[in-house]
Amino acid sequence: MAIMAKGMQNDVPTITGMNADEGSSSPSYGKIPMKDYKAQVERMYGDEAEEFLALYPFKSDEEAGLVQKESARDQSRVSTWMFAEYRAKTAKRRCISISLTELCHGLNTPTLEHFILVRYHMSSIT
Numbered sequence: 001m002a003i004m005a006k007g008m009q010n011d012v013p014t015i016t017g018m019n020a021d022e023g024s025s026s027p028s029y030g031k032i033p034m035k036d037y038k039a040q041v042e043r044m045y046g047d048e049a050e051e052f053l054a055l056y057p058f059k060s061d062e063e064a065g066l067v068q069k070e071s072a073r074d075q076s077r078v079s080t081w082m083f084a085e086y087r088a089k090t091a092k093r094r095c096i097s098i099s100l101t102e103l104c105h106g107l108n109t110p111t112l113e114h115f116i117l118v119r120y121h122m123s124s125i126t
Contacts, residue, residue, distance in 0.1 A: 007090035014091075016083055017098030018076040021069065029072075034064040073099075 003009050023029040032040065037058070042049040056071050058064040077099055084095040 004087055004090055009091065011091050011093050013093045014087065014095040015098060016080045016095060018080055020073055020099065020101045022076060023072050030065040030069045032064060032068055033061045034058060037064040037068055
């Protein structure tokens, strides 16, 4: 980040982004019991935990798992957007932020050719 702050990065067109469920390689992804997820949120957000829980409410273990996934996706989207915004302060070339939400049936790893076949959301940040 220090290199970008000084404008010393390789100024090339950049694609940044994430897959909707980047955390799915973890066995606990989307499966944390309600009590444990609430404790995790309280550790992470301290005094702001109640505000977070109001944005991502849950009343069961199943809902807690769904909220865990939803909040992880939102955090990934925001962090890639923040990166692109930070980069834009000194870069002249374009940055595209992509959020893949669904792979085609039978595809586990997208390749460049598969980008045409997936449903995605994309926003340009310059």
